[in-house]
């Protein structure tokens with residue numbers, strides 16, 4: 001290589017921290033492999049590292065070409081944007097070099113060539129195979145759009161496939177990093193969106209249109225607007241003359257139609273594409289589900305609040321983000337599912353209290369001997385709390401009812417003294433006008449109604465008393481409240497009042513819980529586990545190897 005290095009290249013090379021030199025790479029001489037692709041700019045050739053034998057694809061661009069087409073800024077922009085991109089579905093830019101004649105962009109090598117080559121001559125792929133290429137392309141595109149990059153030239157020639165059958169989006173020559181509306185006319189006619197053709201200004205939605213065309217082509221073997229002459233094709237695009245081959249599934253059609261929309265604003269975005277039922281139809285099962293906690297490298301800990309298709313909605317402290325499933329699976333996550341919720345503990349407490357109530361006073365244990373389980377807030381799932389709340393309140397009322405029964409009717413009428421069914425029968429014979437409640441209590445005249453009313457009031461009173469006592473981790477239930485022996489049920493509620501089951505309190509509980517989650521420290525981090533080694537796509541698509 002010529003050692004004469006321009007000022008521009010010095011700038012580029014200074015920023016590059018990679019340590020191998022271009023001289024360390026050897027051109028592969030196999031005539032079948034030597035040239036991987038050709039473009040008007042030059043060629044993409046296969047090289048290998050002399051020591052490691054790692055293969056690289058090197059895009060070689062002649063400076064003459066750059067000068068003639070006044071495209072220095074375009075090449076620099078391509079390199080600048082591309083070198084920052086790191087995603088399994090984006091071809092990795094490893095290094096870049098130049099000499100006086102050429103620019104060399106060293107890329108990771110994708111041995112199966114372009115998607116164009118794979119689908120060429122086929123009458124369309126079956127849907128699961130099309131899904132494989134399309135969904136990965138969408139994941140790569142989501143990464144670009146999340147980073148405010150518009151590709152602007154998405155087509156099968158720019159989607160290459162590596163040895164693991166993994167999709168790699170390449171060619172960032174036309175990409176722009178901005179969310180401003182652009183006016184440069186670029187791309188390839190077959191994949192060009194109407195707003196680009198009309199020069200009306202375009203943005204991210206041109207890529208969404210191209211994705212619609214891509215899915216159509218994957219399933220049909222040809223792009224939807226097929227006129228031979230450009231002027232006619234242009235008209236077909238502007239008229240949105242879309243027709244499907246028989247046998248195209250209605251879900252696939254629906255997805256394509258949601259993308260090939262004349263008005264860019266009507267096209268669904270990548271998050272919606274990844275959650276579309278056609279994508280969900282072929283998506284594999286995975287461990288991620290609602291309630292899982294993820295540790296995002298940037299946003300810290302968040303909770304999955306929805307999972308659909310290949311995307312999940314995650315709530316972080318300051319924002320809610322849509323995260324692609326493979327990316328989420330790559331994050332550290334808290335593997336253990338919440339084991340118990342507050343409500344479960346409530347139920348447990350009530351269960352024990354209920355048992356205590358049923359025990360005749362003489363043989364009752366001291367209240368302090370009733371073990372109250374410890375609250376473990378790190379294992380809470382707000383969803384579970386909401387779901388179980390109703391059950392808890394009912395349980396609560398039942399306890400109140402029973403306690404009232406014991407208190408007001410004494411041991412003699414306790415259900416434990418004689419089988420209720422037997423007593424009911426006896427009573428029915430002796431006093432046909434009396435009522436029997438479900439604990440076996442017998443009531444004359446309006447006694448029963450009066451008692452029921454009292455029970456209800458009491459239940460309500462207790463319910464209103466137990467507001468606002470939610471406790472954060474570390475503050476266990478105060479057991480000393482009931483160290484004195486007592487048959488007064490009120491005391492039991494003094495204890496249980498530390499657990500709040502009112503609606504507002506539950507809401508604030510959930511809010512506090514979310515706040516707490518954000519500050520999960522050492523204790524939870526112990527349980528944070530690293531992802532397994534196998535890559536998502538590797539394990540998923542190994543079986544699809546052609």
Ligand code: AMP
Nearest residue numbers: 036037044057107108109110114157171
């Ligand atoms: P490009 O100019 O980036 O669109 O590349 C032109 C063609 O070269 C592509 O369609 C591929 O067939 C091939 N190609 C480009 N980059 C690579 C790569 N990293 N690995 C293998 N083939 C590549």
